[in-house]
Amino acid sequence: MLTACLLSCGTVSNISQSQHTKQNNMYCTRFIPEIFNEIELGYSKTSQTVCSPGYPSTQIALNTITINTPDRIIINVKCDHISSVLPMCVTYKVSSRRSTKYHEDEMMVHLRMIEGREVYFGKIIDNDVNNDYVIPPYWNSQMEQNRRERILEAQKYSDEELNDGQASGGYMNLNIMEYVDMPFAPGRYEVWLSFYGLESNHCFTEIIAE
Numbered sequence: 001m002l003t004a005c006l007l008s009c010g011t012v013s014n015i016s017q018s019q020h021t022k023q024n025n026m027y028c029t030r031f032i033p034e035i036f037n038e039i040e041l042g043y044s045k046t047s048q049t050v051c052s053p054g055y056p057s058t059q060i061a062l063n064t065i066t067i068n069t070p071d072r073i074i075i076n077v078k079c080d081h082i083s084s085v086l087p088m089c090v091t092y093k094v095s096s097r098r099s100t101k102y103h104e105d106e107m108m109v110h111l112r113m114i115e116g117r118e119v120y121f122g123k124i125i126d127n128d129v130n131n132d133y134v135i136p137p138y139w140n141s142q143m144e145q146n147r148r149e150r151i152l153e154a155q156k157y158s159d160e161e162l163n164d165g166q167a168s169g170g171y172m173n174l175n176i177m178e179y180v181d182m183p184f185a186p187g188r189y190e191v192w193l194s195f196y197g198l199e200s201n202h203c204f205t206e207i208i209a210e
Contacts, residue, residue, distance in 0.1 A: 028079035031070040036087050043126045045173040051089040052171050060093040060169050063162065065191050065200035067091075069176075073207045075186070083185040084184035086176040086205065090193060093169030098162040099196050101154035107195035108174055114204075122180035124193075125173075159197075 011169040031037050039049050046053060053066035068089045077081055088109065107124040176191070177184060186209045 019138075021037070022059050027074075028076050028081070029083045029085055030074050031087065032072040032074065033070065036070045039087055039089065039173055041085070041087055041173050041175040043124075043172075043174065046171055047173075048091075048171045049173060051087070051173075053089065053091040060091055062093055062099055062167055062189075063095055063198060065090065065193055065195070065198050067191065067200045067203055069203040069205045071205065073205060075207065075209045077110070077209050084177040086184075086191075086207075087187075088172075088174050088176050088191065088193070088203075089174040090174065091187045092172070092194050092202075093167055094198070095162050095165055095167040096199075097154055097157055097165050099168075100150050101157060101162060103151060104199035105196050107193070109174075109179055110192050110194065111176070111180060111182065112190040114190060118182075120180050120182040122176075124174065124179050124195075126177070161202070175193060 005047075035050055039045075039051050051068050053068050054060065070087060073086065108121050109124060111120045112118070114122075142172065184207065186207050188204060188206045190202055190204055192202045
């Protein structure tokens with residue numbers, strides 16, 4: 001019934017961050033805790049925020065992924081247009097050895113609807129990446145050869161040895177709905193993230209129509 005009400009009372013759409021902020025001011029879509037309403041979302045939004053796991057500390061454990069999502073998303077079905085926004089703030093740090101050994105394990109977000117048990121997933125990618133630049137054939141061949149050599153070397157390491165060497169990490173502030181093809185329907189969802197052979201903690205978010 002709630003799903004039918006949502007679809008009949010408003011149009012669900014993926015919208016820009018500026019539109020999302022405007023509609024939040026109209027209480028079309030709002031988040032609990034309320035601080036999530038202030039977070040800028042997007043693939044390029046990589047600053048630590050008050051919603052980032054571990055905030056305010058900047059210390060991140062090696063080879064870990066931690067996520068944070070709102071407890072509740074409140075949808076006002078009286079609005080003409082309802083923004084499909086499900087925020088996820090991410091803190092991560094991955095060693096170079098691990099990212100090389102598990103190079104085929106792409107960044108994936110997963111959602112499981114608790115009541116219906118449907119599982120949805122999508123790959124986190126930069127939708128604005130510029131593919132116009134062409135790498136010269138010789139450079140491309142040399143880079144590929146070097147990459148294959150690094151991968152072969154990484155295959156020799158045990159998972160314990162992946163904690164040695166250089167590492168990189170940081171923060172992400174994403175709208176999950178940009179990457180997952182699923183209905184933005186009322187219900188309770190389990191959310192987690194995976195990449196490079198790692199799996200994050202699992203968060204629970206409830207979408208409520210009122």
